[in-house]
Structure formats: structure tokens, C-alpha cells
Amino acid sequence: MSPETIDKLNQFKLDAMNAKTLYLAKIKEWNFYQKVYYVITLIIPIMFFFALYWAKGQPYENSIGLISLFLSIFTACYSVWSLINNNDQKSIDYHLGLENNTRVVQDVDYFLSKGITTDEMNLFSQRVDSVNNQDSILLASISKGKIQKVYVANLKQLDRNAKCPVCNTALWNAKRGWFFQKRCEACRCKLGS
Numbered sequence: 001m002s003p004e005t006i007d008k009l010n011q012f013k014l015d016a017m018n019a020k021t022l023y024l025a026k027i028k029e030w031n032f033y034q035k036v037y038y039v040i041t042l043i044i045p046i047m048f049f050f051a052l053y054w055a056k057g058q059p060y061e062n063s064i065g066l067i068s069l070f071l072s073i074f075t076a077c078y079s080v081w082s083l084i085n086n087n088d089q090k091s092i093d094y095h096l097g098l099e100n101n102t103r104v105v106q107d108v109d110y111f112l113s114k115g116i117t118t119d120e121m122n123l124f125s126q127r128v129d130s131v132n133n134q135d136s137i138l139l140a141s142i143s144k145g146k147i148q149k150v151y152v153a154n155l156k157q158l159d160r161n162a163k164c165p166v167c168n169t170a171l172w173n174a175k176r177g178w179f180f181q182k183r184c185e186a187c188r189c190k191l192g193s
């Protein structure tokens with residue numbers, strides 16, 4: 001294998017690792033919202049029941065009624081937003097994206113240990129391209145700051161001596177730069193002194 005092929009495979013692996021981390025974060029976020037939604041939908045009937053039978057004539061009867069009403073409106077809005085936003089489909093897409101990128105990482109490891117022919121490399125590059133295109137659509141809403149953080153974390157994980165390809169700072173020793181300081185666009189390390 002030529003050094004260029006090894007570099008390219010490692011780049012594929014890093015990109016796929018970044019996408020995996022971002023998909024996992026999206027799935028976690030989604031699961032959290034779902035749990036909150038289920039807990040609230042569970043609380044509403046209990047509160048209505050409580051307001052009807054035990055809180056009748058009590059000073060807090062009105063407040064409980066009001067809270068249940070507010071929660072009902074909230075869950076109704078959430079359901080409408082979920083439908084419009086096609087949230088169920090998004091959740092499936094995130095899981096698929098995670099799976100595709102996990103396969104890319106596994107394949108890179110396989111090729112790095114067993115070698116790869118030119119034909120295989122061409123085919124593999126095409127597959128990685130199509131996975132990347134899918135990722136850029138699905139992960140478009142993620143902030144630049146988060147992407148940078150994931151990028152640096154995975155780069156460090158891959159290599160103890162990792163250097164940022166843009167500013168060449170050794171990442172394990174790098175000092176994080178604040179927004180008002182001069183810093184690298186790729187890794188957010190502080191530049192200069």
C-alpha cells in the first residue's frame with residue numbers, strides 16, 4: 001500500500017469516527033426528548049385524576065388544574081411539531097447513519113491490516129463518498145463548535161502524537177483558545193503567545 005492510500009484510509013476512518021460520535025449524540029438527544037415526552041404524558045392523566053377526586057375543594061385545586069392544562073397543551077404542540085418535523089423518520093436515519101459509518105471504520109481497519117487493491121480502493125471511495133453525502137445532509141444542523149470538538153477528540157484518540165493538520169499544534173499539549181483570542185479554525189487551539 002502506498003503512503004497516500006494509507007493516509008486516505010486514515011482520513012476516511014477519522015471522518016467516519018466523527019460522524020459516528022455526532023450521530024450518537026443526536027440519538028441520545030432524541031431519546032432524552034422522547035423520555036421527557038412520555039413522562040409528561042404519564043403525569044397529565046394522573047394530575048387530572050388527582051384534581052377531580054382528591055383536590056376537590058382544596059386550595060390547590062385550581063393550580064393543579066392549570067398545570068395539567070399547561071402540560072396538555074405542551075404535549076399537543078410537541079406531537080404536532082414531531083409530525084411536521086418527521087421526527088420518527090429522522091431517528092431511523094440517525095441509526096442508519098451510525099451503522100454505515102461503523103461499517104466504514106471496520107472496513108478501514110480491515111484494509112489497513114490486509115491491504116487493498118486499486119479497484120477495491122475506487123469502489124470503497126465511492127461508498128465512503130455516498131455515506132459522507134448522507135452525513136452532510138443529516139448532520140447539517142449541528143453547530144460548528146460541536147463538530148470541531150468531536151474532530152479534535154477523535155484525532156487525539158487515533159494518535160497519541162496527533163497534530164492538527166491545519167495549524168500543526170500537538171493536540172495533547174494544546175491550550176484551548178477563547179473566542180476573543182486568535183485560534184485555529186479547525187482545532188480551536190490558541191495560536192501564538
Ligand SMILES: [Zn+2]
Nearest residue numbers: 164167184187
Ligand atoms: Zn489547529
